[in-house]
Amino acid sequence: MKVAVFYSTRTGNTRRLAQGIADELSAYAPALIDLTQLQGPLPAADCYLVGYWADRGRADEHAQHFLKQLTGQKVGLFGTLGAYPYGPHARHIMQAAEDCLSDSCLLMGHFLCQGPVDPDLLRRMAADKPVAPQAKTRHTIAATHPNQTDIQYAASLFKERLQHQ
Template identity: 25%
Template sequence: MDKGRYSIIFSSLTGNTKILAETIRAVLPAENCDYYGVPETQELHSEILYIGFWTDKGNADNATLELLSKLRGKKVFLFGTAGFGGSVAYFQKILDHVKQSVDPSNTVVGEYMCQGKMPQSVRDRYMKMKAQPEHPANIDALIENFDRALSHPDEDDLERLRKIILG
């Protein structure tokens, strides 16, 4: 991966994507970082933009999608987290949706996704649904996924990201 000037721009609702952003920042040369933080409208002049998002209904969050739609002629590395996980195919489907918002003048130079923990309110909602006589057939699977996600992003997730970044 190009180790020139870079920016890390990320949106993180629950802190999961911020953990990925911090991991990227820790392995790249600090003196080459032009910007680190939330999506803003400022002009980004870095050689590569590491753009992180949280997953909202199978796509990146709105702030990230808006940023991606404005970029032209950039090298972009996409990274994100999703509450539902365990499937490379599911993560790829999300990344494919996100890439639809990237203008063709940009080059996606890399991508990474992993599972991320969800707020306790999600599990509480699932438990209320389960208590109903007519609950969804997959409610137990949703609860199991929530519980599995609690440890993510974990050290294995972060090590995979480090290896991709250092490539």
């Protein structure tokens, strides 16, 4: 089985996660492709793993556009966000990304983890109003992700799903 790993990134978080997943899935000879650099036809693959960064409650525009073009494919999703990767906000983001897929696609799994918030965004937020202590804590924790544990969890999810196809 051949896998292609696509990603969109703004600050490098999703690229780091995508690279780690590709490394962990080396037995599947994955192609690693930045969605902003994608040209020409899609590489031949049995499964497309697509990474996005959360932007205003959904996958970023590059990832959304790409996901909406896929039909009849096996697709795994992974993403990064500054908020905690559980709870209603994270579930909303995951659902919004999944809603971009055609009904003809088979969702192979979905992984979401934290990543550092864009420093420019943090500065703009702080200039607008004082940052709540809980938000500062969340941003501090987010800055430690994606880490090797996140990469291993994501890769394990997709590896398990690929082995059962």
